[in-house]
Amino acid sequence: MITLTINGNEQKVNVTPDTPLLWVLRDTLGMTGTKFGCGMAQCGACTVHLDGEAVRSCIFPVAAAVGKKITTIEGLSPDRSHPLQQAWIEEEVPQCGYCQSGMIMSAAALLEKNPHPSDTEIDQAMTNVCRCGTYSRVRKAIQQAANT
Amino acid sequence: MDTLNVSRRNFLKSTATVAGGLIIGFHLPHNSRLAQAAETTETAINAWLRIGTDDSVTVMMAHSEMGQGVHTSLPMLVAEELEADWRNIQIETSPIGGVYQNPAMGMQITGGSTSVRLRWEMLRTAGAAAREVLIEAAAQQWQVQPENCRAALGKVIHTNSGQTLSYGQLAEAAAKLMPPDSPKLKSPSEFKIIGQPIKRLDTPAKVDGSAIFGIDVKVPNMLIATVKQSPVFGGKVKQYDEAAAKAIAGVKAVVEIPNGVAVVAENYWQAKKGVEALNVSFAETEHDKQDTASITKLLEQGLTENGAVARNTGDAQAALKTAKTQLTAEYSVPFLAHVTMEPMNCTADVKTDSCEVWVGTQAQEWVQQTAAKVTGLPKEKIAVHTTYLGGGFGRRVELDFVTQAVLLSKTVRQPVKLIWAREEDTQHDFYRPAMRVKFTAGLDEKGMPTAIQTRVVGPSILQRVFPGAVKNGLDSTAVEGIADMRYEIPNQYTDYVMKNTHVPVGFWRSVGHSHNAFFLESFIDEIAHASGKNPYHLRRTLLSKSPRFLKVLDTLVWHTNCDQPAPKGYSRGIAIHHSFGSIVGEVAEVSVSEAGKVTVHRVVCVVDCGIVVNPDTVKAQMESAIVYGLSALKEAITLKNGRVEQSNFHDFPVLKMAEMPQIEVVMISNEEKLGGVGEPGTPPIIPAVTNAIFAATGKRLRHLPIDHKESKL
Numbered sequence: 001m002i003t004l005t006i007n008g009n010e011q012k013v014n015v016t017p018d019t020p021l022l023w024v025l026r027d028t029l030g031m032t033g034t035k036f037g038c039g040m041a042q043c044g045a046c047t048v049h050l051d052g053e054a055v056r057s058c059i060f061p062v063a064a065a066v067g068k069k070i071t072t073i074e075g076l077s078p079d080r081s082h083p084l085q086q087a088w089i090e091e092e093v094p095q096c097g098y099c100q101s102g103m104i105m106s107a108a109a110l111l112e113k114n115p116h117p118s119d120t121e122i123d124q125a126m127t128n129v130c131r132c133g134t135y136s137r138v139r140k141a142i143q144q145a146a147n148t
Numbered sequence: 149m150d151t152l153n154v155s156r157r158n159f160l161k162s163t164a165t166v167a168g169g170l171i172i173g174f175h176l177p178h179n180s181r182l183a184q185a186a187e188t189t190e191t192a193i194n195a196w197l198r199i200g201t202d203d204s205v206t207v208m209m210a211h212s213e214m215g216q217g218v219h220t221s222l223p224m225l226v227a228e229e230l231e232a233d234w235r236n237i238q239i240e241t242s243p244i245g246g247v248y249q250n251p252a253m254g255m256q257i258t259g260g261s262t263s264v265r266l267r268w269e270m271l272r273t274a275g276a277a278a279r280e281v282l283i284e285a286a287a288q289q290w291q292v293q294p295e296n297c298r299a300a301l302g303k304v305i306h307t308n309s310g311q312t313l314s315y316g317q318l319a320e321a322a323a324k325l326m327p328p329d330s331p332k333l334k335s336p337s338e339f340k341i342i343g344q345p346i347k348r349l350d351t352p353a354k355v356d357g358s359a360i361f362g363i364d365v366k367v368p369n370m371l372i373a374t375v376k377q378s379p380v381f382g383g384k385v386k387q388y389d390e391a392a393a394k395a396i397a398g399v400k401a402v403v404e405i406p407n408g409v410a411v412v413a414e415n416y417w418q419a420k421k422g423v424e425a426l427n428v429s430f431a432e433t434e435h436d437k438q439d440t441a442s443i444t445k446l447l448e449q450g451l452t453e454n455g456a457v458a459r460n461t462g463d464a465q466a467a468l469k470t471a472k473t474q475l476t477a478e479y480s481v482p483f484l485a486h487v488t489m490e491p492m493n494c495t496a497d498v499k500t501d502s503c504e505v506w507v508g509t510q511a512q513e514w515v516q517q518t519a520a521k522v523t524g525l526p527k528e529k530i531a532v533h534t535t536y537l538g539g540g541f542g543r544r545v546e547l548d549f550v551t552q553a554v555l556l557s558k559t560v561r562q563p564v565k566l567i568w569a570r571e572e573d574t575q576h577d578f579y580r581p582a583m584r585v586k587f588t589a590g591l592d593e594k595g596m597p598t599a600i601q602t603r604v605v606g607p608s609i610l611q612r613v614f615p616g617a618v619k620n621g622l623d624s625t626a627v628e629g630i631a632d633m634r635y636e637i638p639n640q641y642t643d644y645v646m647k648n649t650h651v652p653v654g655f656w657r658s659v660g661h662s663h664n665a666f667f668l669e670s671f672i673d674e675i676a677h678a679s680g681k682n683p684y685h686l687r688r689t690l691l692s693k694s695p696r697f698l699k700v701l702d703t704l705v706w707h708t709n710c711d712q713p714a715p716k717g718y719s720r721g722i723a724i725h726h727s728f729g730s731i732v733g734e735v736a737e738v739s740v741s742e743a744g745k746v747t748v749h750r751v752v753c754v755v756d757c758g759i760v761v762n763p764d765t766v767k768a769q770m771e772s773a774i775v776y777g778l779s780a781l782k783e784a785i786t787l788k789n790g791r792v793e794q795s796n797f798h799d800f801p802v803l804k805m806a807e808m809p810q811i812e813v814v815m816i817s818n819e820e821k822l823g824g825v826g827e828p829g830t831p832p833i834i835p836a837v838t839n840a841i842f843a844a845t846g847k848r849l850r851h852l853p854i855d856h857k858e859s860k861l
Contacts, residue, residue, distance in 0.1 A: 016397065019417045027372060027415035032364035033357015035538070036416075037489055038570045042797035045489060073357035080356050088355045092347065092764055095215030095772055097354030098361060098489040098538030123806040129797060131489050131539050132215045133775025135808040137768075 003063055005055035007075025008033075017063035021055075022046045024062045025072060033073040033101050034082075037129065044128030048072045054109035058097040073101035076108060083148045084108055093130035103128050107142050116146050165301035196274040197226050199282075203302055203316035205232045207271075209239050210248035210256060211263040211537050212510055213350060214540035215647055215772070216826040217765035218263040219675070220348045222271060224761055225264070228341040229275030229333060232315070233302035239349060241534050258510045259545055261656065261728035261824020264761055269333075276331035278322075285321040286313045313420040336759060336819050345764035350536070362535045365495045371400055373556050374419040374567055377408035377576050378430045379651045380790035385409055386431040393422040393643045399641045401560050401685075402426065405552055412560050435650040435790040437453075440482075443787065446647050447480070447584040450605030455643030458623035458631035462639035464590075467599035471590025472720050475678050477671055479587075479850045481663045482784035484580035485792075487800060490538020491573040493569055494553035497563035502529045505554065508537035510545040518547045522554040541776070542655030546578050555772050574800060575792040578654025579785055581607040583626070583663045587671045588638075596689070597678025599639035602630050604664070608646045621646055625655075629664030629727060629831065634697060635672070635690040651787065656826040661727040665831030666838070666852070669723035673839045674848065683839065684722050691724075696756050700724060700733040701815055703754045707814060708735040714843070718749070721839030723832035730757035730823030736809075736836040746854065748778065748809040748837055753829060755813065758820035767813040772830025774811055779803040781834055784853045810833040851855045 004011045006029070013028050023029045025048070034057060037045030041056040048057045049071035076082045080089070084104050087093075094100045103126070110125040111116060117125065122139050130138070149396050198206040201379040207226045213219040242248045250257045251266050279299050286304035289295040296307050299837050303312045306565045335343075353359035378384065390402045393411050400417035403410045411422030468474060495506040496519065512532050519530045537544055553566040568576075583606035590599040608623040617624070622644055624631075631642040656662060676686040684705060691697040701724060705711050714720045715740055737750040753770045760766055779802045786793045794800040838849040 014378075015415075015417075015463065019415075023415055023417040023439060026364075027417070030366060031357075032360070032366075035361075035489075036363060036491065038797050039799070040570075040796055043489070071603075074258060075592070076356070080352060085355045087352050089347075091770065094348075094354035095217070095348065096539045097215065097359050098536075100354050101357045105499075106357060117378055123808075126805045129488060129489065129804060131541070131776070131802065133772040133779075133803070133808075134768075135775065135805045136771060136811060139805065139808070140155055145725060 002066060004065060004070060005068070006063070006070045007072060013062070015062060015063060015094040019062050020058050021048065021062050021065050021070070022057040024057050025057065031072055031074055035098055035101055037099065037102070043099070044106055044127070045099050047105040047128065049105060049109055052112055073105055076104065081117065082108065082144040084111070084141065087142045087145040087148070091137045091141040091144065092106045093134050093141050094135040095134055099128055103130065103138055107138070107145070111142070111146060117142065151285050156788045193483065196271060197278060197694070199278065199315050199319040199321055199322075201316045203233070203236050204238055204313070205230065205236050205302070206238050206240050208242040208248070210242040212258040212508070212534055214258065214508070214510070214535055214544065215538035216263070216769060217348055217762060218258070219350055220346060221264050222267060223349070224341050225267060225271035225344055226275040228339055229272045230279050230299040231299035231301065232465050233273070234341060235344065236302055237349070244516055244532055249513070255511065256513045257545065258540070259542065261826040261828065263820035265824060266727060272333055272485045273331060276333055277327040279619070280331045281325045281327045282315055282318045282664060283324040284325050285318045289313065289321065289616050289633065289821070329437040340763050342759070343763065346762055348765070351697060355657050359536050359540045361490050361494065361507060361536070363493045363567060365506040365535060366512045366566060367495060367497055367506070367565070370495065370563040370565055371412050371414065371560065372567065373410050373412040373788070374416060374569060375405065375408050375410045375552060375572060376423045377438070377572060378427060379432045379575060379792070380430065381652060382435060383407065383430045383433045388426040388428040390426070392425040392427065396422050396425055403556055403559050410552065410556055410566070412556060412564060420569065433790060438650060438790045439788045440786045443582060443649050443651070444480070447582065447605045450645035450647045451584060451586050452602055453645050455603060455645035457641070457643050458622055458624075458627040459640055459642040459802065462599070464599045464601045464639040466639035467639035468588060468590040468601060471598055473591045473678070474591045474747045475675060476587045476592060477587050477674055477850060478584065479667045479670060481582060481666065481852045482786065483582045483651060483653075484705060484780055484783055485574050485577040485785050485794070485800060486539070486541045486543035487574065487802060488539030488541060488543055492568040492569055493566060494550045495563065495565040495716060496553040496557040496729070498523050498554060498558040498561070501525070501617045502531070503554065504531045504533065505550065505680055506533045506535060507550060508535045508544055509550070510537070510540050510542070511547070513666055514545070514547055515550050518550050519554045521553055523558055531745070532614070541657045541807040545655060570797070571616070571795040574795050578652045580656030580662060581626075582651040585667045586750065588674055589671070591675065591679060597637045597675055597679060600637050602642040603645065604630065604642065605645045605647055607648045607651070607657070609653050609655060609801055611646065611648065612652065613654070625660040627664070628660040629725060630668050633668060634694050634726060636693060637690065650790065654693055657773065658727060658830040661827070662777070662780070665723065665725040665727075666834040667836035669725060669832060670838055670848070670850065672844065673721070673835070677842070680816045682711055687722070687724060696816075696820070697724060697726070700731050700756050701753045703814055703816060704733045704735050704752060707752045707754070707812065708737070710735045719840045719841060719844035723835040723839060725828070725831040727828045727831055728753060728824030729821070730825065730828040732828045732832050734832040734836040736833065736840045738837060738840040738844065746841055750810045750812070751833065751836070753811065753813045754816065755829065756816040756818065756820070757823040757824075757825050757828070758818065759822050760815055760817070761822070762816060766815055769825045770813045770829040771811050773827060774833045775803050775808070777830040777833035778809075778837070780852070781837060
């Protein structure tokens with residue numbers, strides 16, 4: 001048994017220690033807000049926070065998450081009230097929406113460290129892939145959230 | 149695709165009371181083939197909207213939401229004519245087939261940028277008919293003339309007394325009335341909802357992780373599977389180590405499928421480890437020696453052959469002979485993968501007498517037919533549940549992953565969710581065809597083109613998907629955008645030489661336009677430069693009889709000054725293309741460093757898509773289509789030893805945030821017939837950029853991709 005702290009709750013899971021955190025969240029715990037995109041930390045769809053740091057959970061072994069505070073998109077706010085979620089709605093960022101959990105989690109980690117990033121800093125930090133091409137709206141929404 | 153003249157063969161006929169509300173729908177004439185399909189399951193279909201006694205208005209969605217916004221723009225059509233209170237609008241996925249078929253395709257398909265323009269009249273009529281019976285019901289209740297009542301914001305109001313009844317209060321009475329066959333539709337000047345940037349209904353669920361995509365589906369007792377498919381298309385399994393896979397905890401079954409092996413387990417990670425443990429080897433195939441070079445050679449060979457004639461206007465050959473000068477150029481593009489963010493997946497639950505499928509699909513009826521074929525069950529026993537699509541772009545019209553999921557569930561007699569690894573997704577796509585083209589133009593003494601001869605060579609999409617649509621060797625998708633060019637060149641000849649390879653090809657956002665706009669708009673630029681003309685002015689002259697095109701071009705100039713030299717250090721390229729009923733012009737502003745790095749700084753996009761339903765959706769789709777096209781400047785699927793060389797995002801370099809130009813979208817405001825918006829923004833972007841690169845460097849990029857190692861793109 002592995003004990004995890006996810007969105008403030010303790011969860012016990014019976015998986016092999018090498019299982020990526022992504023699949024523990026999705027398959028074992030049924031928390032499907034965190035997405036699978038590439039399986040090699042390239043696209044960022046699986047981004048969650050570990051002690052506030054953005055981590056790509058598709059290659060992160062669950063054993064290494066023990067003792068850390070895991071935050072997923074489901075735990076970012078109870079009611080879409082996080083400034084980024086509000087800004088995402090205001091700017092109508094999502095299209096297909098599949099990458100957006102990861103985008104928002106990456107952006108939330110960025111704003112924690114750097115509450116007022118420049119566009120260049122956003123570009124450097126936000127390496128998530130979006131095939132619908134919502135990048136300019138993502139940038140705008142991050143700036144908007146940073147200013148609220 | 150301009151077969152969208154949906155006649156008013158659909159007529160309103162009946163109402164029915166369901167769950168204490170009003171249903172409005174269409175019946176089709178009895179002699180219609182569709183009507184027969186519709187009548188067999190009459191209680192389940194024919195309805196476009198329901199009004200609940202709680203004032204809710206539920207609009208049936210026959211089209212899939214894959215990011216293009218139709219789950220908002222379609223209900224807008226109903227709400228407009230219904231005079232609904234937008235806050236009461238909700239949506240529900242429609243049943244399969246019948247009236248929910250795409251009228252242009254005779255199939256329930258989301259594609260071809262058709263959803264809103266095909267439903268334009270149908271859904272507004274449904275809304276208007278409902279409004280009229282609600283007014284009639286209120287008038288009866290008040291014992292007044294319907295003419296003295298009006299509808300607004302989900303209520304009927306008696307003008308003289310000011311009394312009101314909500315739609316919810318009227319729904320049951322209205323359900324007993326016969327709706328009119330031809331309700332009065334609004335004129336565009338009366339629109340209150342259409343034309344407004346209404347917020348998307350699906351946004352909230354897409355910012356908190358609650359939106360359900362195919363990959364998120366949960367079914368009791370469900371197992372998870374993944375596959376290893378033959379890396380050479382068409383290859384068969386030679387051997388694999390079943391015991392090694394089964395030794396992994398959680399692995400429940402190893403199933404051989406026609407082109408590979410699947411492992412079924414309790415979770416994805418176990419299934420993936422199982423697939424790796426199989427160490428599958430594949431038998432040699434006749435295609436093992438195929439590679440990008442051999443396919444290029446095949447296409448080059450095609451350029452020397454005569455093809456199926458797609459256009460023959462005037463006498464191009466004679467005009468070329470008498471032309472003062474001739475200009476010739478060859479262009480090519482590579483195969484491209486769709487790379488939707490959500491890898492291919494499908495969940496199936498096959499029982500002895502029924503089957504359920506949960507899938508993000510663009511083609512519900514094909515899913516149903518496929519499941520029927522694999523299970524041997526009648527179509528009526530197959531339920532298809534459409535989820536949100538994590539990107540479609542034409543990939544999710546295909547059925548390969550559906551076939552596999554149904555087969556796996558049938559084999560293990562349990563619900564199975566099949567999830568492909570990204571590597572499988574990249575290497576087993578139905579690719580945008582690699583194409584090659586040769587242009588010859590004849591110019592007169594003023595440098596104006598008098599003739600253009602085009603040979604298009606490449607694999608055929610329709611030969612695989614709709615072989616009946618290939619006429620005398622002509623696949624219309626291969627030549628679209630060239631054979632129907634609007635340029636006033638008096639002598640035109642276009643033919644197509646079909647050269648199929650073992651690489652499967654399919655519909656990729658904007659289909660043939662994706663390559664043909666690059667080819668044609670580059671070559672028009674070449675003609676302009678060869679004649680010493682400004683590329684904008686040449687296009688303007690050649691489009692003198694097409695006022696909508698001229699307006700797009702002139703609007704581009706207004707926003708970019710692209711008829712003037714660019715500021716120092718920058719260059720501009722222009723392109724204009726019509727596809728899917730819309731005209732889109734784009735200007736790219738780029739810089740090229742001394743080391744050859746290309747940076748796209750700004751793109752201005754002018755779109756004439758006729759009446760605009762939701763301007764923010766049109767803007768978003770243009771932005772999206774431009775990014776999809778920009779990505780394709782540097783993407784390529786290449787082959788070696790018969791197999792695709794790329795596997796994941798590290799070697800298929802899609803556009804990322806840091807490469808994102810500033811994009812400005814300008815909509816031409818008019819009341820023209822609706823055009824599509826999902827695809828038409830993609831075709832002009834590549835030539836706009838490569839024309840700008842030529843303006844900066846004098847180097848004409850005729851073969852894609854551009855070298856992404858050297859370029860910032």
